[in-house]
Amino acid sequence: MLIIAIVVVIGSLALAGVFNRHTPPAPEPEVVVPVAPVVTVAIDPGHGGRDPGGVADDVLEKDVNLEIANRLAELVAAQPGLKAVLTRTSDVTVDNQLRLQLAESAGAVLYLSVHVNSYDDPSVNGAETLVDDTRSQDDPSWKLAESVQNALISATGARDRGVRQQGLYLEHTKLPAVSAEVGFLTSTEERAKLLDPSYQDKIAQGLLQGILDYLHAAGALKEQV
Numbered sequence: 001m002l003i004i005a006i007v008v009v010i011g012s013l014a015l016a017g018v019f020n021r022h023t024p025p026a027p028e029p030e031v032v033v034p035v036a037p038v039v040t041v042a043i044d045p046g047h048g049g050r051d052p053g054g055v056a057d058d059v060l061e062k063d064v065n066l067e068i069a070n071r072l073a074e075l076v077a078a079q080p081g082l083k084a085v086l087t088r089t090s091d092v093t094v095d096n097q098l099r100l101q102l103a104e105s106a107g108a109v110l111y112l113s114v115h116v117n118s119y120d121d122p123s124v125n126g127a128e129t130l131v132d133d134t135r136s137q138d139d140p141s142w143k144l145a146e147s148v149q150n151a152l153i154s155a156t157g158a159r160d161r162g163v164r165q166q167g168l169y170l171e172h173t174k175l176p177a178v179s180a181e182v183g184f185l186t187s188t189e190e191r192a193k194l195l196d197p198s199y200q201d202k203i204a205q206g207l208l209q210g211i212l213d214y215l216h217a218a219g220a221l222k223e224q225v
């Protein structure tokens with residue numbers, strides 16, 4: 001009886017695969033697709049609500065800014081690995097400090113404010129990009145401004161007024177931050193362009209390219225973009 005019992009035990013163990021050299025293959029390891037981190041950029045349509053910004057010939061700066069910023073936000077959102085956060089999406093009053101807080105709490109890596117310029121002399125035209133005058137020489141805002149200004153000029157063919165420094169509310173954030181003044185509302189010729197949807201698209205394309213150039217140079221984006 002003992003022998004029979006041992007045989008039964010051995011048989012059971014064999015069936016259980018203990019003595020089976022050909023153990024079933026281990027399940028395939030799950031294929032882990034690395035998820036590229038999403039880079040968020042803040043786009044700020046300047047002014048809004050009670051603050052019209054510049055006004056020329058019944059055209060309000062705040063409206064033009066919003067048109068261009070909305071177009072830019074769409075272009076940004078269409079880029080793999082990029083996400084846009086707008087500080088306003090309609091004609092509402094938003095405090096400047098709140099704009100910066102919105103950008104920061106959204107985890108934005110940069111802040112681009114979109115404006116159109118005004119001046120007493122209607123012959124003055126062209127595009128410029130502003131950096132707050134408290135930023136040090138090695139602040140990345142300067143690189144961002146160069147990228148944005150260069151791409152904006154090549155996309156639009158506007159007169160290049162360069163990168164300039166000015167006292168701006170952008171001093172209240174540590175984010176790389178610039179203000180793009182994409183043209184003059186007070187220039188009759190340039191105002192007509194700024195109101196033209198196809199020219200607004202060119203501006204948005206230029207601003208997008210400037211953002212991409214900056215992010216690539218900063219190593220924030222991989223080849224996917």
Ligand SMILES: [Zn+2]
Nearest residue numbers: 046053115116
């Ligand atoms: Zn403005």
